[in-house]
Amino acid sequence: MPASSERQAVRIEGHRLSLSHLDRVLFPATGHTKAQVLRYYAQIAAVMVPHTAGRPASFVRAPEGAEGQSWIAKNPPGGAPGWVTVVPVEHREGVTEQVVVDSAAALIAMANLGAYEIHVPQWKAAAGPGAHDRLVLDLDPGPGTDLVVCCRVAQRLRQLLDADGLTAHAVVSGAKGLHLYAPLRPAPGRAVSAYARELAERMMGEHPGLVVVSMARIERRGKVLIDWSQNASAKTTAAPYTVRLRERPGVAAPVAWDEVAACREPGELSFGPEQVLERVAGYGDLLAPLTGDATRATLP
Template sequence: MPASAGRQAVSVDGHRLALTHLDRVLFSASGHTKARILDYYTRVAAVMVPHTADRPASFVRAPDGPAGQTWYAKNPPPGAPDWLTIAPVEGKEGPAPHIVVDSTASLVAMANLGAYEVHVPQWTASGGPDAHDRLVLDLDPGPGTDVVVCCKVAQRLRQLLDDDRLTSYAVASGSKGLHLYVPLRPTPAREAADYARALASRMEEEHPQLVVVSMARAARTGRVLIDWSQNASAKTTAAPYTVRLRERPGVATPVSWDEIAACSAPEDLAFAPEQVLERAEAHGDLLAPLADGSGRGALP
């Protein structure tokens, strides 16, 4: 996929796609064009799609990049191919159609429409919104803290999860913090959210100067917010390997616990798309057990 091409017709998974505006610079700070982002998604799909397949997706759309108009989209956008997999999701006004990113073609097709960030819930379309198969804790550093502090919090959370016979995996969010995932046997949504809230509250009690559970901005200075609320069925989290729309294209990147322990500066856990591809080629998917169902635990 030549970066200089403005338009190109390609075949992906047997589907013909007309890729457009390939030479558009989306991230001026790094020079990443739309062609480079589409190339990233084409190459990372093998490890990313297992984490989005069977999950109704939402997207952050930004056709001109993060400096242009940006909005959160749940329903299929105009121009979406009719072969995309659709899953209905119950809402206040009845079921609404959501796209399921279940192939390289669907991932590239949505990115071609400017849907560069992919977000998914903690449940699958086949299991339903009251059968969560994973738990997530979003560690978000407040003013005066950074991902290095998040790593310290993450290591203690890992210990607490281990005590409950739950295996945790870390993802550098591609923004400022970390996501911790735990593969679960299908679990009622309320039980998953209650456990996540109790775990976050325990951390706040242990380390009140380091951790906060309240969303209030005034309470977050100098502390790491443990956002447990993304375990609600209506909430979504940035999918592993998705591009994040920041000044430079961050990526939600799986990282090892050794990398978490060794982190001494924010740049240690900041990865460009090309670096993520190199990591996937060298190490495979560090989150594979989260997608293949192995190691699923039961909440205590």
């Protein structure tokens, strides 16, 4: 990948890409340029793509960077190469074609078109939305709480999931909160959502002063929202290893449970692209069990 320059042609996995606006500063707070973000995606692709492959992607597009206009896009970005995999997905408003990020080339092609943040559902296109293969809980701290509190909630949720035969894996969201994933044997989305809601309500019953399951802001002060609704077939979650379009380029990064237990300051589990690459070089993909079959469990 190029270090800089405004435009450069590269060949990735046999595909030619013309990378543009490489000197554009996408994150003024840190000075990260488009070239740096593309280089990150090129280097992280080997561990990221297994978590996006097969899944119809949605994107947060922001061609001018974190401080420019941004929007959520389901359709392929204009100018997407013809070789990028697309699949039809049925939504309430009709059927749309969506990109599947199934290769490093596709990942970089999307980022080159300003689709810097990638979100995916909990099911694969080949199986369809009736066969969710993972459960997700999004722990979102309300006013007066933070990632440290999310970590304490996550530890108890891990215990509850384990008691139900499910193995939890933690991913800091790259924003304020924490995602918990559990690999499943394929199950209907409604069944996964119902279980996730029941689990969240069980947790709220144990700790009513700490946890809430309602999205209403008036109820969230001083509490952690357990957002179970991202298990709905129509919903998506920020993909593991995606860059997040915030003031600083946070990354949705897998973390070990001993790190979750030891967290005492939010900054301890806040990682930029360079830090995530260092972590992967040292630890590998901490989320690798999510993509295999060995730890998949039947939904209770």
